[in-house]
Amino acid sequence: MKKLKQLSAVTVGSLLILAACQEPEQQGGAGEDSDSEGNNGGEEVEEDMPGDVGDADIVLDFWNGFTGPDGDDIARIISDFNEEYEGEIAIRTQTMPWDNFYDQYRTVVANNEAPDIAIMHLDSIAGYAQNDTLTPLDELAADIGLEEDDFIEEVWQAGEYEGSRYAIPLDVHPLALYYNIDLLEEAGYSEPPETYDELVEMSLAVQDSSDAYGIAMPVYWPSNMIFFSSLVSHGGETVSDDGMTALYNSPEGEEALQKMVDLVYEHEVSPSDVQADGEVTLFRQGNSAFHINGIWMITGFEEQDGLNFGSAPMPQFGDEEGVWAGSHNFVLPKQQEEDPERQEAAMEFIRYVSENSIDWARAGQVPAAYSVLEREEFQELEHQYNISQQTFVFPPTSPYYGDTWGPTGPAVDEAMLGQLSPEEALDRAAREGEANAEDAAAAHN
Template identity: 75%
Template sequence: MKSYKLLMAFMLSAAMFVAAGCSEPTQEDPGNAGGDGDDTTTETPGDVGEAEITLEFWNGFTGPDGEDIAKIIADFNEKYEGEIVIRSQTMPWANFYDQYRTVVTAGEAPDIAIMHLDQIAGYARYDLLTPLDELSADIGLVAKDFIPEVWNAGVYEGQRFGIPLDVHPLTLFYNVDLLEAAGYSEPPTTYDELLEMSLAIQEATDAWGIAMPVFWPSNMIFYTSLMSHGGESVSEDGLTPLYNSPEGHEALQKMVDLVYKHEVSPSDVQADGEVTLFRQGNSAFHLNGIWMIAGFEQQDGLNFATAPVPAFGDQEAVWAGSHNFVLPKQQDEDPDRLEAAMKFIQFVSENSLQWAKAGQVPATYTVLESEEFKALEHQYNASQQNFVFPPSTPFYGDAWGPTGPAVDEAMLGQLTPEEALERAAREGEANAREAAE
């Protein structure tokens, strides 16, 4: 275990990252969310009794997706009744990482956990995760079975520490009725088409073309626009911000122009205000994560569809995150418990269609290419994108985190894109260098 001083520095940097917005969701985000409460629930899904091995499984699925993962766990518990039982402990993501660090360093780690992909490198650096290369190979979980980008993203310094459960990308939601009212039958695929359709919709209806968020997930939209313009987020080692560049300036300027130059989005949108406008049929387009599907499906009278995010630049690219299975570092490793944990991970990977129904893209090709998944129209449309994951570095959150408030101030018209990104890059580099020391 690393020194207490180093661990505290990591804890502070991770806390800053969550506060910056990359992993801090709106209340609508069941897949990347958890809310702000302190409630922790423990349950053993399935009608089962005692077993030879009981595994503790930690996750942050406190939203409706918690019911979906519970169904999968129940199926596993019933299949392995008497042999292995999974006991699930669920807590808000806002509390999850602090509690994880506490129990692992105290030698009281759970057997299995879910971790956001962009957090894995930091926890691996401080020896809080168990390497999975041999364990995954032993049960046949190999690269060719997974989307390459998400499989490769679980590697830090040559070792695997995560097994992907899903992909949750940014997605375009659009109001079918409003598009038809303006004479369109297909969604936009480029920024220019998005602008053209938005203007036409505002001419034909009383709705806005799009409502650009001022707060989360505005920096995910910026990340998407940056990648589409051929820009870079941070250096490979995570210590140097690269977004304060001509590509970054143009990427953010196009977002700002939708509000102030083209006037197809209201200004000063309050937190979750863009969600409300779309729910009420008062905006035609909405940019958010795939996790919004379930909530929009429950909205009475909302005739919506999903599509890839229009390319703001010359390249097709979209921000994507992922929930990964990890095995917390144990003081005393038990081979039987490790084997049982990997059986559970393999079972969930092979039966993740239920999880896809919760509003996710499955990470495995067997599910992704199945007819059952293709029948999930919203999820399938969202899967047809070029996913770009954050770099696998412990300092990504430190270097990228300041883009959150910077993008917000640009969207509010308080700073120019150049001013906002220059300040963010200065702060991001200072944060990353301090964390690395």
């Protein structure tokens, strides 16, 4: 089994069996919204086919939510594919904001108008597989030579639901720590913190040596992804295997959330009541030394004039390694009448992108394929490589994970605002989440 040093994922108890990613998780549900990758909201965008594809025997429609700069990166990969397969296979893309994507997806599958290929967040796959809107890929993947040993093991396994494969991973996008190199040097440090205590120590030192905050903790998204990471680091669990029972309202969960709250009210290294994206603005302006967010922030920070920043694994808030991670995955939408020739062409495109995903890594992702991870080109991508050196934990594979976990978003926010204690906030979230899951299960049955 091929493994990169430190590049792995863990299973926490029997619960974190890894799956998921409706792109970073939204406050009201399980998933990443368009802002998670710097994408813009707005109307659906129809894009021309990249490259010369007019005489292709097979033209495939590819849906995705890459409406930001990452859309340019995937377009370049598609253009290269269309050029290499000129006259044989061509890819036509249709892009829309993630918050519109899933409603549109359900509609077109129901109307037998589904695209040939789509990108889906990992924590959405189980629900769409349960509702029979995805095509099983076991035989198709085997026919084209895609197998477990080619990918980070846990993200590959996370694409399975009830014994069948429904997804092929494109990437992994975890949380990370960003730090202001100049502020740390001014405070007497040359390396970023690796633990919670070091984060507090360095934050206090920065505040003693400058007018900047140590860290600005978000009140809104991605606060519940930070809570997920702190929970895992404290040995806690998110939800049960079937997704119906909340497990985060536990002593471990309370301690994990209290650590976040303490950065504001006890250690006083973070401002309180940070407005939406306020923590991003403070870091961009050099007014905070540390910032916790996803790998998707790399490009935006690189483009910020005057920002001298570094990247590193998120500090351990507890005694165990583990950080929230999501993943974009290729899926084949369910077709009323399957066309083996089109399916084979679709899988050839997926294989091509997987093998050439170094360009996607440059856009701010960790490639899922070992063939790309082990390349010198990836290791030369300083930020992406640094962020890849941590233990990834994916949400559990369950159609009801998002229902049960979703209320942690506003619960974490209320605790961060000092409106509820961690125990009160998490208990309320658990009641709401389990009720949501029961309603969803009843609706499905």
